[in-house]
Amino acid sequence: xxxxxxxxxxxxxxxxxxxxxxxxxxxxxxxxxxxxxxxxxxxxxxxxxxxxxxxxxxxxxxxxxxxxxxxxxxxxxxxxxxxxxxxxxxxxxxxxxxxxxxxxxxxxxxxxxxxxxxxxxxxxxxxxxxxxxxxxxxxxxxxxxxxxxxxxxxxxxxxxxxxxxxxx
Numbered sequence: 314x315x316x317x318x319x320x321x322x323x324x325x326x327x328x329x330x331x332x333x334x335x336x337x338x339x340x341x342x343x344x345x346x347x348x349x350x351x352x353x354x355x356x357x358x359x360x361x362x363x364x365x366x367x368x369x370x371x372x373x374x375x376x377x378x379x380x381x382x383x384x385x386x387x388x389x390x391x392x393x394x395x396x397x398x399x400x401x402x403x404x405x406x407x408x409x410x411x412x413x414x415x416x417x418x419x420x421x422x423x424x425x426x427x428x429x430x431x432x433x434x435x436x437x438x439x440x441x442x443x444x445x446x447x448x449x450x451x452x453x454x455x456x457x458x459x460x461x462x463x464x465x466x467x468x469x470x471x472x473x474x475x476x477x478x479x480x481x
């Protein structure tokens with residue numbers, strides 16, 4: 314456990330001055346993070362990672378583009394769910410963009426808001442980071458968060474979608 318935690322810290326320090334990293338490195342970082350969270354929460358949630366056939370793992374994305382949304386999914390959605398949590402990470406290509414999708418089947422943002430004392434700084438910092446990067450890009454990095462509901466309009470999770478231009 315300590316080795317995984319040390320690896321995560323070392324990677325964070327190594328990436329402190331980086332703006333972008335390959336998809337492969339972001340996923341390695343996220344996997345270590347998820348393994349540590351699973352140690353905390355046991356079998357409370359599972360995760361899957363799906364990479365589209367037309368995605369190369371060497372394509373660059375902003376640092377923490379996946380991890381920030383994964384952390385929020387666990388902290389706000391899955392942590393409060395009794396059991397059967399599922400976190401999906403899907404990386405696909407849409408035209409000239411990589412689409413990063415992070416989806417959970419947690420309790421939903423509205424219900425989580427009443428249970429958390431979160432400041433929302435992670436998402437705010439992500440948005441500001443994308444705004445700064447977009448000043449130098451020919452096509453912007455975009456993102457949105459979608460509340461998921463069942464047929465009875467009950468919350469059944471959250472989906473975050475991020476579009477990153479392939480040629481940064």
